[in-house]
Amino acid sequence: MTRRLLIKVTAGADEPERCNQAFTVASTAVATGAQVSLWLTGEAAWFAVPGRAEEFELPLAAPLADLLAAVLAGGTVTLCTQCAARRDIGEADVLEGVRIAGAPSFVEEALADDVQALVY
Template sequence: MARSLVIKVTAGADAPERCNQAFTVATAALASGVSVSLWLTGEASWFALPERAKEFNLPHAAPLADLLDAVLAGGRVTLCTQCAARRNITVDDLIEGIRIAGAPAFVEEVVGQDVQALVY
């Protein structure tokens, strides 16, 4: 069985290089055949909303909207429950395919056998 990768991205426009790195690693892993679960937390929570990733700009980096689309197509994207609540984001606001889940679901994913977790 191949290892899977759980990536928690806490940064958004406040730390663009760290944010972009998380999305880039997620898509590179998917392209390599690795199962990926990407968690949007903190300022990255805003990218669960339509059009927000298109507003993100980092020179010499792949467009964040394209990276997010790739993860949605091949992996799973989750928005943190508490992060969503603090930003008044509801399930009705989300990009199709993104779910809201909390710490118990995150813990369940990261303690699984053959799982590697990364936090950006």
């Protein structure tokens, strides 16, 4: 059984290095064959909306849109329910493949066997 990696990213364009690190780790883990679950919370919630990842810039970093696409292709991406509501982001507003879920789902994932959780 492959170990699972749960990553919660709370930083967005307001903290670009921390944000990019979370997406880089998530996409790298997907590339290695790990089961990855990336949670978008706080300001990272905006990256669930089409076009937002393309606007993100950080010198010498892989494009955030590419990193997000890799995670969407090989893992799961979840937008925090409350974070979405505070930003008026609904189901119809998010990228294909992004689900909206709340704390009970996060806790269930985090407490499962063979899960490593990281928070950025």
